Ligand SMILES: Cc1cc2nc3c(=O)[nH]c(=O)nc-3n(C[C@H](O)[C@H](O)[C@H](O)COP(=O)(O)O)c2cc1C
């Protein structure tokens with residue numbers, strides 16, 4: 001019987017914290033524990049993102065549930081001395097948030113704590129993402145084992161469908177329905193693709209999911225493969241996501257070694273292998289048809305739909321494409337049932353949503369909250385309120401998303417409620433801005449992004465973004481005239497109506513919102 | 529991996545290690561590890577408890593530490609939190625006492641009056 005440690009220190013190692021020296025801090029912690037003869041009692045473990053994003057290196061202490069931020073290598077000495085030799089919290093760096101230990105999904109009604117109710121991020125910041133056994137310890141791969149033994153592919157699709165899960169990549173298409181389309185097609189081979197391109201500015205949830213719990217994504221993909229009859233999966237991931245790529249590669253290898261991926265999974269005749277395809281960092285390649293073109297080795301330009309990928313996708317074969325977060329919801333749904341999932345969230349949108357919250361707020365970072373939580377709750381309950389100034393506006397869903405003013409603070413964030421006010425939920429980025437931000441400058445900045453990223457295939461988007469940027473630039477420099485506003489509106493509307501793909505159709509979203517919500521900001525800058 | 533049973537075997541083995549992080553423990557022993565506690569032998573008390581947890585295979589029990597509670601003459605002190613029960617504080621818990629408390633209170637639920645310091649909040 002091995003001796004059990006009495007405490008575990010988790011070092012959040014993700015793309016951000018690595019830059020702050022997280023790995024060195026982990027090594028230093030181990031050295032210090034050793035120096036005090038605490039190596040057996042206190043385990044130092046690597047994990048994915050723990051949550052907060054603007055607090056340097058984050059470490060967590062279990063079972064106390066304490067979270068510390070901004071820790072430096074020098075400070076580790078004192079930290080270990082205080083926290084583990086003397087045994088009291090190290091107040092200097094203690095954060096007000098608590099770690100996610102032991103909070104169950106049942107506590108739906110009191111939405112006040114940050115970590116309540118996690119499905120997707122349940123293991124993030126808790127397990128070592130590079131240790132497959134820790135994932136298994138959290139019931140990992142059990143869902144896959146169960147369906148292979150006990151369920152037909154139709155039954156799996158039915159569970160996903162009944163759960164009401166909708167795609168988390170932006171468009172919110174019902175996942176079960178999408179799977180059933182590909183399942184129906186006779187042609188083989190079929191493919192499962194995980195869209196991990198995540199090019200939307202301000203969105204980094206997929207990265208943190210892959211860095212924190214890569215096996216959950218793989219398991220979701222394998223379950224999808226079984227359901228639709230595919231034996232190969234691809235993860236299309238952006239090249240900048242080095243740590244995600246490394247961890248996914250290791251995860252795939254480890255799963256293959258245990259026979260959880262590869263041939264004859266769980267001793268059945270189901271084979272499923274996962275490969276990684278690295279993207280070159282073009283925003284439009286996140287759009288599913290451009291993604292396919294890019295995967296096939298061509299310039300990443302969108303294709304016309306129909307045919308939809310379900311019929312003719314990768315290499316013109318039936319293909320099911322889902323977002324990382326969508327796949328991460330699958331295993332928990334299989335394990336806990338469709339009804340359980342439906343109880344979370346709202347009627348139109350079951351489950352939770354992972355957001356990356358940024359801007360003028362006290363605590364930026366990653367949160368997972370039930371669908372239907374309002375913007376006000378996100379800002380004041382989860383993000384700790386405004387860091388300075390008063391709330392002015394927020395952009396949800398990234399640069400291609402919508403701009404909201406204070407009137408929208410109490411609209412529940414879910415697919416249906418936002419649709420009713422003419423908006424969409426988008427990718428999960430929530431950018432909060434105070435009154436110091438100029439609307440015109442902000443929109444100009446967004447438009448610059450689209451000018452740069454337009455693939456150039458169609459005229460409305462290639463030329464429209466450029467003209468819109470020029471007009472915005474002119475206005476921002478105080479050289480605009482009244483008819484420029486009209487031109488912006490016309491341009492925006494035309495791009496929305498006539499662009500070839502959703503890139504150009506969504507590029508003017510925030511621009512048009514800003515013109516109707518903050519007309520005075522434009523007018524004040526015009527030549528009188 | 530040939531079947532679900534093999535997977536569950538790994539799961540159950542690893543679970544114990546994850547127990548600290550899932551918060552699903554039922555019993556929490558807090559050892560006061562202030563300077564006074566350490567001088568009185570709290571570290572040895574704690575090690576005894578950790579060994580007992582491993583030996584008796586009681587993964588739902590965890591040990592954590594706290595600073596001085598202000599009753600230095602009672603050290604080593606331990607606080608015992610058991611789900612749905614009033615917390616109990618024991619004083620002068622040396623290794624022998626720790627074994628007795630573990631045997632009687634943690635495994636059988638009987639309070640050991642001999643070392644009892646206080647009960648309730
Ligand atoms: C310009 C553009 C960029 C997109 N970028 C992404 C992306 O980075 N990741 C993603 O999952 N979906 C992205 N999408 C949405 C995908 O086209 C697709 O709807 C999604 O991957 C489907 O997965 P889901 O059903 O799980 O949401 C983008 C769409 C557009 C128009």
Ligand code: FES
Nearest residue numbers: 457458461501504
């Ligand atoms: S090709 Fe996508 S909008 Fe032009």
